[in-house]
Amino acid sequence: MKIRSAVAVSAAFLLAACGGGGQIGDSGSGNAAANKKLVLIPGITAEPFYISMQCGFEEAAKAAGYETDTQAPSKFDAAQQTPIVTGVLASKPAAVLIAPTDDKAMAGPMKQLKDAGIKVVEVDTKLQDTSIASSTISSNNEQGGKLAAETINKLTAGKTGSVLVLNTKAGTSTTDARAKGFEDEIKKYPNLKYVGQQYTDNEAATAASKVTATLAANPDLIGVFATNLNSGEGAATGLRNAGKTGAVNLVGFDASPKQVEDLKAGFVQALIAQDPGTIGKQGVEQAVAAIDGKANKRNIETDLVAITKDDAEKNSKYFYKKAC
Ligand code: T6T
Numbered sequence: 001m002k003i004r005s006a007v008a009v010s011a012a013f014l015l016a017a018c019g020g021g022g023q024i025g026d027s028g029s030g031n032a033a034a035n036k037k038l039v040l041i042p043g044i045t046a047e048p049f050y051i052s053m054q055c056g057f058e059e060a061a062k063a064a065g066y067e068t069d070t071q072a073p074s075k076f077d078a079a080q081q082t083p084i085v086t087g088v089l090a091s092k093p094a095a096v097l098i099a100p101t102d103d104k105a106m107a108g109p110m111k112q113l114k115d116a117g118i119k120v121v122e123v124d125t126k127l128q129d130t131s132i133a134s135s136t137i138s139s140n141n142e143q144g145g146k147l148a149a150e151t152i153n154k155l156t157a158g159k160t161g162s163v164l165v166l167n168t169k170a171g172t173s174t175t176d177a178r179a180k181g182f183e184d185e186i187k188k189y190p191n192l193k194y195v196g197q198q199y200t201d202n203e204a205a206t207a208a209s210k211v212t213a214t215l216a217a218n219p220d221l222i223g224v225f226a227t228n229l230n231s232g233e234g235a236a237t238g239l240r241n242a243g244k245t246g247a248v249n250l251v252g253f254d255a256s257p258k259q260v261e262d263l264k265a266g267f268v269q270a271l272i273a274q275d276p277g278t279i280g281k282q283g284v285e286q287a288v289a290a291i292d293g294k295a296n297k298r299n300i301e302t303d304l305v306a307i308t309k310d311d312a313e314k315n316s317k318y319f320y321k322k323a324c
Helices: 048-063 078-091 107-115 141-156 173-186 204-217 231-240 256-267 276-291 313-318
Strands: 003-004 037-041 068-071 095-098 119-123 135-139 159-169 192-199 222-225 247-251 270-273 299-302 303-305
Touching: 003 048, 003 231, 037 048, 037 159, 037 276, 048 068, 048 276, 068 222, 078 107, 095 276, 107 119, 119 192, 119 276, 135 141, 135 276, 135 303, 141 173, 141 222, 141 247, 141 270, 141 303, 159 204, 159 231, 173 192, 192 204, 192 222, 204 231, 222 299, 222 303, 231 256, 256 270, 276 299
Parallel strands: 003 303, 037 068, 037 095, 095 119, 119 135, 135 299, 159 192, 159 222, 222 247, 247 270
Antiparallel strands: 270 303
């Protein structure tokens, strides 16, 4: 799959790398095809990345003749996602598409699904243990982090200064990979002094305060990479509050309505958008293949695109939804 860059400052950024609820009928263990229920367990509820994923999931499931149910925790937290998995386990769907909120802590609950004969497909995030899911559909997050570093380098145009990464929670496979890709790439630009990563706990308010504190400690800050939606929204607020909009180049992962609004207003300089609708759709295809006893593609990469204010409209298909 591809990573496309639409950042106007450089075409050279191009990187080739690529609901409803309901009780589930007990189909019994030996008759998976008769069980027409798919469940999506996102990382957090009411968040445009996962809403867009749910839209793709529901559309594809309907086309394949499956019923759907989506159940999400109110916080991006393994302690909240675990009881959801346990409840879904008891309802015996044919397959579960899940975005594990922790790459180790969710292994136990997800293994219980597998052991009960329920097919498990990872969407977006993944476990360190690769033996549980039959397929993982995700952006190439490490490449996305690299793209963010390249983008900050282009935007800062040779100036000297400090650069910060705002990560979410340790153990989130996607954002950890983005931070790693960024760290590896930023080393190539000696004028950009990497001051390390700060964790936001996936809270926009924490992201805003971490930015303010980093500015106080590093007045030469010229770049921030926010590794996901809430971090990006919060970082934009922090920079505005500090009167540093534009002076500090902000590159954020994701493309929520608020992030897009901030991009168009000049509060954010670039967004790296994912394709969550396709992640949901491909997740269904892999789940149905597993249910039907067909071979799975173990890893599927979906598109990433870097977007600036100048090419926002042209890339509007990548903007995330608040509703299907
Ligand atoms: O960035 C996405 C997702 O890819 C990541 O795993 C967690 O955060 C988001 O859902 C955005 O909030």
